[in-house]
Amino acid sequence: xxxxxxxxxxxxxxENLLQQVADGSAKGxxxxxxxxxxxxxxxxxxxLSRMTxxxxxxxxxxxxxxxxxxxxxxxxxWKTAVSEATSDEKKA
Amino acid sequence: xxxxxxxxSHKSKVEATTTKKPFEDVVKAELSTLYRVAVRLCxxxxxxxxxxxxxxxxAAKGWQAFDGNYPRSWMIRxxxxxxxxxxxxxxxxxxxxxxxxxxxxxxxxWREIDWNISGTEIGxxxxxIPEENRLAVVMCDMESLTRDEAADALGVPVGTLNSxxxxxxxxxxxxxxxxxxxxxxxx
Numbered sequence: 001x002x003x004x005x006x007x008x009x010x011x012x013x014x015e016n017l018l019q020q021v022a023d024g025s026a027k028g029x030x031x032x033x034x035x036x037x038x039x040x041x042x043x044x045x046x047x048l049s050r051m052t053x054x055x056x057x058x059x060x061x062x063x064x065x066x067x068x069x070x071x072x073x074x075x076x077x078w079k080t081a082v083s084e085a086t087s088d089e090k091k092a
Numbered sequence: 093x094x095x096x097x098x099x100x101s102h103k104s105k106v107e108a109t110t111t112k113k114p115f116e117d118v119v120k121a122e123l124s125t126l127y128r129v130a131v132r133l134c135x136x137x138x139x140x141x142x143x144x145x146x147x148x149x150x151a152a153k154g155w156q157a158f159d160g161n162y163p164r165s166w167m168i169r170x171x172x173x174x175x176x177x178x179x180x181x182x183x184x185x186x187x188x189x190x191x192x193x194x195x196x197x198x199x200x201x202w203r204e205i206d207w208n209i210s211g212t213e214i215g216x217x218x219x220x221i222p223e224e225n226r227l228a229v230v231m232c233d234m235e236s237l238t239r240d241e242a243a244d245a246l247g248v249p250v251g252t253l254n255s256x257x258x259x260x261x262x263x264x265x266x267x268x269x270x271x272x273x274x275x276x277x278x279x
Contacts, residue, residue: 019254065124076149
């Protein structure tokens with residue numbers, strides 16, 4: 001069934017497939033089927049286009065890295081645990 | 093001949109699964125991912141740093157017993173368990189009802205902005221969705237973990253992870269639209 005009125009939720013049987021197309025995990029026939037449906041069904045077409053933009057925004061979101069925090073973490077108390085484990089191993 | 097080839101390939105598989113990197117190398121490789129997931133989990137950078145420090149300590153202690161496969165999901169699983177146990181002591185944080193996140197169909201938003209939402213807004217929207225969905229979205233869409241790795245880290249089947257991820261994206265989308273509407277009204 002294809003829906004042509006402008007707004008509404010995607011077809012319930014298509015939603016999972018459309019999510020997979022949006023994140024690139026759908027391949028081959030699955031992808032073709034979902035895209036072909038979305039081209040004819042306004043609700044699913046809108047859903048696919050918005051979901052693709054949401055996923056792409058998430059992927060390109062800035063990844064904030066804090067050098068100071070990383071240095072503190074890299075020299076944290078876990079190092080003691082590692083050296084204790086190594087010395088236990090040597091004793092054994 | 094066949095047997096020799098067969099044995100050889102089996103041996104290389106065994107070697108591949110038993111090769112384990114030194115813990116220090118794994119920490120260096122995974123630290124930024126662990127920290128970012130922790131920030132999204134705690135919604136607070138100071139708490140996130142403490143959580144990662146505690147995770148690394150526990151992981152270092154357990155490293156010898158670990159088989160070396162999927163260290164990233166193993167460490168995230170430790171982190172999540174640690175967070176859950178600390179959270180149980182403190183009490184549960186704010187929750188979001190599914191009713192609050194039904195998508196407002198504001199198509200103008202999608203036409204006008206041509207996707208220039210900042211990382212801060214995405215972070216704000218992520219913080220506003222429930223933890224299980226937030227973690228699924230962060231691990232699969234932001235940190236590029238495979239579905240298997242993410243499911244392993246969360247200790248759930250892949251099907252459950254998929255439904256949490258899909259629901260999380262829907263909620264996130266609704267939150268972004270709501271933020272945009274707020275912003276327009278404030279202008």
